[in-house]
Amino acid sequence: MTTPAHTGAPGGVDVPVAAPARHLYVHLPFCAHRCGYCAFVVETGGLDRRDDYIAAVICEVEQRCAEIGVLDTIYLGGGTPTLMRPRRIARLLRALADRTARAAEVTVEANPETVDGAQLDALRAAGVTRVSLGAQSFRPRVLERLERRATAEQVEAAVRCARRAGFDSVGIDLLFAVPGQTAADLEGDIARALALGVDHVSWYELEIKPGTALERMGAAPPDEDDAADAYERIVDALTAAGFEWYETANFARPGHRARHNMAYWTAADHVGVGVGAVGTAGGLRRRNAPGVDRYVAALRAGREPAHAVEALDADTRRRERWMLGLRLADGVDTSRVGPPDHPVALDDLEDAGMLVRDGARVRLTHRARFVQNAVAGRLMDFAA
Ligand SMILES: C[S@@+](CC[C@H](N)C(=O)[O-])C[C@H]1O[C@@H](n2cnc3c(N)ncnc32)[C@H](O)[C@@H]1O
Ligand code: SF4
The missing domain is CATH 3.20.20.70 (Aldolase class I)
Known part of the structure; x- marks a missing residue:
């Protein structure tokens, strides 16, 4: 809620x-x-x-x-x-x-x-x-x-x-x-x-x-x-x-x-506190500003420290989850993360021995992990 x-x-x-x-x-x-x-x-x-x-x-x-x-x-x-x-x-x-x-x-x-x-x-x-x-x-x-x-x-x-x-x-x-x-x-x-x-x-x-x-x-x-x-x-x-x-x-x-x-x-929600800290929770990314003196002065005065909040849309979050998940030996849980931008590339990459599918999970093979960015680029439109 x-x-x-x-x-x-x-x-x-x-x-x-x-x-x-x-x-x-x-x-x-x-x-x-x-x-x-x-x-x-x-x-x-x-x-x-x-x-x-x-x-x-x-x-x-x-x-x-x-x-x-x-x-x-x-x-x-x-x-x-x-x-x-x-x-x-x-x-x-x-x-x-x-x-x-x-x-x-x-x-x-x-x-x-x-x-x-x-x-x-x-x-x-x-x-x-x-x-x-x-x-x-x-x-x-x-x-x-x-x-x-x-x-x-x-x-x-x-x-x-x-x-x-x-x-x-x-x-x-x-x-x-x-x-x-x-x-x-x-x-x-x-x-x-x-x-x-x-x-x-x-x-x-x-x-x-x-x-x-x-x-x-x-x-x-x-x-x-x-x-x-x-x-x-x-x-x-x-x-x-x-x-x-x-x-x-x-x-x-x-x-x-x-x-x-x-x-x-795995893109779990996390809170960041202190100067320069970044956290992502509930689809919002919050970045605290740098500067210890300003930070201490704000909190001493009972104010919130200077920070910026960015709302992440569903596509941005899905792409981030894919990008992060492909870095993991355990891969991406598609039942949680959703499909890649180019699902058909999953078949091509599987045929080429670059990934394995295990139920809902998509994992890069050992050799594909060395060229992970190229593989990710076939699955997702990261510049979008
Ligand atoms: C927050 S940093 C610093 C932690 C601690 N102050 C230190 O210097 O060991 C954590 C790690 O990020 C890595 N790191 C820092 N700057 C980096 C850079 N420019 N490129 C790649 N890794 C970096 C270092 O391995 C470092 O130990
Ligand atoms: S400046 Fe500080 S945080 Fe950065 S690498 Fe050196 S010790 Fe670590």
Whole structure:
């Protein structure tokens, strides 16, 4: 059921409030410095505003309590959430405790150079169940190119401490297609990543984003074929080591898929709070504006933070669901998502060995997952 409510969006439009979502993203934007490839909503410096920021986030959660149901997943992302220190994260999780399911997955993104054993123990005690450590690479040259602060040794120490702290899942993030990254660099990263014995690996292709230091330096992405070879090598090595390749860029030991991210990929409703946070619920996509000072001032004054709301029509949602679903090893549930724009292409792609149909489910074959965008382009009119 939906009820009309004032959103406080610029221009003051009335939009329906979604049925309560079971997934909450909290953006914690503080960073010690901006890495060379990063285009996220981040603020460097001004750490004296962290208590005010957490108080403002708690106010936003209270303001939006009608949108937030019993939470199955909470994701604290950044920014560098671990710069908030465990006591502020504990304060936030206490404020959410009444709406958090008993078996909820609570993830924190952690920068390895910002955590030690005592802090990881404190995060575990505060109710964090899953930690995702930003490694990006283990090769000093690559880390330098990315302007990363954590060394390979700090990543390894953080994984050991996280294990000792007893998190349900410990994961790392890595990058490939970094300008200047050689095949030997990649092999080194694969070997060290596997030696860590983590439960989850996200291995993203680096995007050179507008406005980043990498872009300003004129860094060129590697040749497309080299990037494709690197990707294939990563998939082969991780699957051979027992990881499930469950999403285009994500690998998990059995039982360790990221439930929060699965909610995004299956287009489940989710609420985003904090500066720059994005959420989609009830057919509406809401984006909070960046700017910690404005955010804190608005919430302190009892106002809603600046944000924009976009209504997603049924075709846009259906296309998004297809695009996201094709990234998953489990594929698309057509009984929930609806047909593609070109259903006849399903037969052609099936005959060509690019997809399999299993009841209402459509899944790409292993080889088609390497050319997923081309396959998706045969099924859907994404430019429409
Ligand atoms: C929100 S970010 C940052 C989390 C944390 N602050 C860190 O630096 O590790 C989460 C992940 O997105 C990935 N990422 C960030 N910028 C990217 C880019 N330009 N291209 C591809 N992946 C990127 C990185 O692997 C990163 O660990
Ligand atoms: S990559 Fe992570 S640590 Fe670096 S600026 Fe972006 S959010 Fe901060």
